[in-house]
Amino acid sequence: MFEFPSVRKGDGAVKLRNLISILVLCLLAAAEVRWVAPLLMRVPGDYQGELEFEGQLEQRPVADGQWSRNYLIVRRIDQTLASSGDRIVVQAGLRWTDTDGNVIAESRHVYGVDRFTRMNLPEYGDVRRTGQFLFPLHTGRKTHGYWDPHSPGFRLAVFDHSETINGMETYVFNFSTTGVDQDPGVGPGRVTVRGDVAGKLWIEPASGVLTDFTAQGQKYTVDVDSGARGEEREHWRLQMTSATKTRQVQHARATRNALALLELGLPALLLVGAVIALCVGLRSRPKVTAPADLRVDWDAI
Template identity: 25%
Template structure:
């Protein structure tokens, strides 16, 4: 006895299940294509939008920068330079968010240099013999380039932002010369790229500022000459200053030296600044590099997969060639 499995009316086994499988694959493919479009859109948005929004000075900056070094200043009783003593310097820098806007940051900066004797405060009264220098400044800078912005729109009466860079470099700093503001001279000077150097695992560009025997107001109401050699260590992606050294001398008009000052960021300041900068770089790289890469590569892969699934195999049953119906084989 023989038995043949009955065929369907179209002469094939499982024809409908094959077509249904194709339909499921096609629907999944459409969904995958839609997901690929979403990823590609995310990639485009982060490339076109994120740098302009993220590569700006934030408006919540309220920082304290600490430096240390040595100083020798003129002894008023002898008229000669006194002994060298340890000094501490503190710079408090804060953005006025109410005066700032989407393009410009308005800053208030207070700086003091004091002799490190008897546990001094960050800044001292003008009559305190331990006070070396003290200054307060209000200025405005472009939130992208870091360059000074002039105009009464941002500054109080009598304030001047001056020229050049003030307290940071632009994002994506280059190996070139930048104008840099010198408060003692009241003018911008050249900050020339000198070399690369690694600080606490962070690669920096080092810029050199050299001033020699320039006429200046060396103290309030007192004219003389001023010399300075500064090295400014800048992390180029964020424009953050991770260290700054200053070797500075001031002289009276008759050539008498009244100040010999050396300063640099404290080790603790350098370590904290490097850690913050690493975090900032990681955040920028995530948004401006990693996310676009995931969007473009992942979107392209999903697009190809979706097209493959949506177009692979399967033909509607109605389009198949109708087979001749056969009678079941009976029992012989």
């Protein structure tokens, strides 16, 4: 009587284990990219940052007055006040001083920030802000809205071009704001003070880290009734200090490498493991044994 070839016991279980291993490794690779990497790369719950800028300020109090010149040191300090889940509350501001340490101007505000998207949370700040507080991971070549301590209000960063700095690709964005009211009240003769600002941001795209910054601005009087522009009162320009640029480039490179490991390196290793499991499964196919009555006795022929 004819019998089908038999399979060794346990071969089916081996194949099932291989299939489960392959499925688990593929799911882990997908989870690494989709959930684990964003979780580990979110803004820390104890986030803090410090940036330093240098520049020059020229002022005159009245139209016919002499221009005075001061060299500037501007520090931006961010410090987390509270953290809860996927959001933090940050106190951030700018302190403008001359080279002798005399305070020229100072600002300090409270921002609510989403730890994953790095966007402002309108309901958690001292003002209802929108846009980015920090630039996001994988910053795109597009226009980004943002509102940070350098901005008196919502501002647009418009992508201009990319540059390679120290072997690292960097995106350059332009920003500008005109006609910002700089006077809390209306001066004598119904004259107020307004300002214009323009500058550039250098962002490492993978990490979203600011690696360089320049800005220049001016203040001038405006007749409230006619809207006519009057005399200029102030000129200033700022740039990131060399030490801060070096530190920010190092921070951007470290963040980019960590992100590449989480989004590419570890998932690639998991997928390699899945391929190895597949190859092992193919090599350990069941051994087929022919029934005794189908074997040929060559000595009898």
